[in-house]
Amino acid sequence: MSAVGAGLTLPFLLVYLHDVRGIELGSAGLVLSTIAIAGLVGTPVGGLLSDLFGPRRPAAAGLVLAAAGTAGMVGVRSAWQAALWAAVYGCGVAVTEPSFQALLSTSVSPERRSQIFAVRHALLNVGLSAGSLLAAFLVDFSAPQTFVTIYLVDAGTFLTFAVLVARAPGRGHPVPGYQVRSPGARxxxxxxxxxxxxxxxxxxxxxxxxxxxxxxxxxxxxxxxxxxxxxxxxxxxxxxxxxxxxxxxxxxxxxxxxxxxxxxxxxxxxxxxxxxxxxxxxxxxxxxxxxxxxxxxxxxxxxxxxxxxxxxxxxxxxxxxxxxxxxxxxxxxxxxxxxxxxxxxxxxxxxxxxxxxxxxxxxxxxxxxxxxxxxxxxxxxxxxxxxxxxxxxxxx
The missing domain is CATH 1.20.1250.20 (MFS general substrate transporter like domains)
Structure with missing residues (x-):
């Protein structure tokens, strides 16, 4: 479901910034790079938070951050605003990823980890493709409001994902006996x-x-x-x-x-x-x-x-x-x-x-x-x- 939201927006981000918001193409390209650069910070932070507090809470928090970033794109009017919200989005996704990987790996027995990661990869492709196909019908370059709609929908899928992660059975730790690192431990x-x-x-x-x-x-x-x-x-x-x-x-x-x-x-x-x-x-x-x-x-x-x-x-x-x-x-x-x-x-x-x-x-x-x-x-x-x-x- 979250991948459907990403499929709605990611293929059109460069077009949206340049054609709809009037941001120069070179600057718009740098905005896209900001997402990946933010990931260099967010990914190790997410992994550390997962070890300190368990994977569930950092995963949900990262999804909320990603929702804020994609929703913020609705109001951008300049390159610096777009870069700011792109950094928020990229950091949120990056914080979520190692936590969610840890959550997935401990939600099943070790011998079934290959299956759950395979299913995840297949479903990501289904979601991204479905989102891209849906966007082709929803987006109208002459109507900026259609871009507002898809970015708000994307934010909604992140928030829904966050709620599902936070409220799933096994609140606190993904499986009985899951250990977190003591805050005072080296x-x-x-x-x-x-x-x-x-x-x-x-x-x-x-x-x-x-x-x-x-x-x-x-x-x-x-x-x-x-x-x-x-x-x-x-x-x-x-x-x-x-x-x-x-x-x-x-x-x-x-x-x-x-x-x-x-x-x-x-x-x-x-x-x-x-x-x-x-x-x-x-x-x-x-x-x-x-x-x-x-x-x-x-x-x-x-x-x-x-x-x-x-x-x-x-x-x-x-x-x-x-x-x-x-x-x-x-x-x-x-x-x-x-x-x-x-x-x-x-x-x-x-x-x-x-x-x-x-x-x-x-x-x-x-x-x-x-x-x-x-x-x-x-x-x-x-x-x-x-x-x-x-x-x-x-x-x-």
Whole structure:
């Protein structure tokens, strides 16, 4: 439900700021960057608060903050106002994420964590797609009031989410026996990052988000249109292929990998993303036409399968490595590495595409993802069987 609200607003934020509120395009782009930069602060704070007070209250508080940020966008008239509310929104979402990840991981038994994270990933894609589709019918560029409506609806979904989290059964702690860190106890992120396996995972995740997910939203659309010859409608068709694959394949992929090793699923995920980007390079040089469209769609399907392998593996490894007293900070470190990738990725894409090296960019991205895949096989040897087992089966 909350993802429906995000799907309503996020695709139109740049357009809303520039076309409706008259903010210069460069400044509007910086507003979008503010969301990610705020996440660098909010994510570790959310993880620490989760360990101090339990995950429920920080998750609900972050959702309220996010609601305030998206509602504040209704009244912006200048770039600084937009940046302020974007920072509030980004910080709220970032505070929520590690707390909600901790809440999810402890709401089920450890052997079912892969399933719940897989379901979450599928439902996020359903919600974002449904929100984007709904926005296409609601938004009218000649009627600013329609933008006010979707931002207020988005704020309402965040508040509803906050109420559900706060009032769900098990008030206080998500499961009986959940421990929080004593306010007087020592420990911080230095203690958490002393876990070398976690540090290896976080570095790998930062590379995957820099070279994978961030490029899906930044370099891929520009490259496929400018070099590949796709028009806007065909580009949306390739995105639809990605989303439909995630929604339809997520639980099937989970069933296929249940009982196998999570680190190897992570390695295969990075490898598939690498193959997807090499396919994009090949598709861009087919000269357009049906063959190129089919190749671009194939690339997006491969990328989507990589997503379905990552969702039930990496965040679950992180939560299985963590104890209850450090779970929030483990998820905070994981979330920080994701946010870092979303900041670095577009900057790399802009520099490469701006200098006319699009094909070289995607080849380089594929090489980096291939190295992550190789590194994941080394992580595989460092994990305990408990942390490395996918689902309820036995490690293989």
């Amino acid at each position: 420990g911080g992120y230095r203690e958490i990052l002393a876990d070398r396996v976690l540090l290896r995972i976080c570095v790998s995740v930062a590379v995957v988000f820099t070279c994978g997910y961030a490029q899906y939203y930044s370099a891929y659309p520009i490259f496929s249109i400018q070099t590949g010859g796709l028009d806007a409608a065909t580009l949306q068709l390739t995105f639809l292929a990605n989303t439909c694959t995630v929604v339809l394949a997520q639980l099937l992929v989970l069933r296929l990998v249940t009982g196998r090793r999570r680190a190897l699923a992570f390695a295969l995920s990075a490898a598939l993303m690498a193959v997807a980007w090499l396919t994009v390079v090949g598709a861009a040089h087919l000269g357009g036409g049906p063959a190129a469209v089919a190749a671009f769609m194939t690339a997006m399907v491969l990328f989507a399968i990589g997503e379905t392998l990552m969702a039930p593996s990496v965040p679950v490894i992180v939560n299985d490595l963590a104890s209850d007293v450090g779970r929030g900070r483990y998820n905070g470190a994981y979330g920080f590495s994701q946010t870092l990738g979303y900041i670095i990725g577009p900057a790399v894409a802009g520099a490469a595409l701006g200098s006319g090296h699009g094909s070289l960019l995607f080849v380089g991205l594929a090489v980096a993802l291939g190295l992550v895949a190789l590194h994941a096989t080394r992580i595989d040897r460092l994990l305990t069987p408990t942390a490395n087992r996918m689902g309820a089966g036995h490690a293989r």
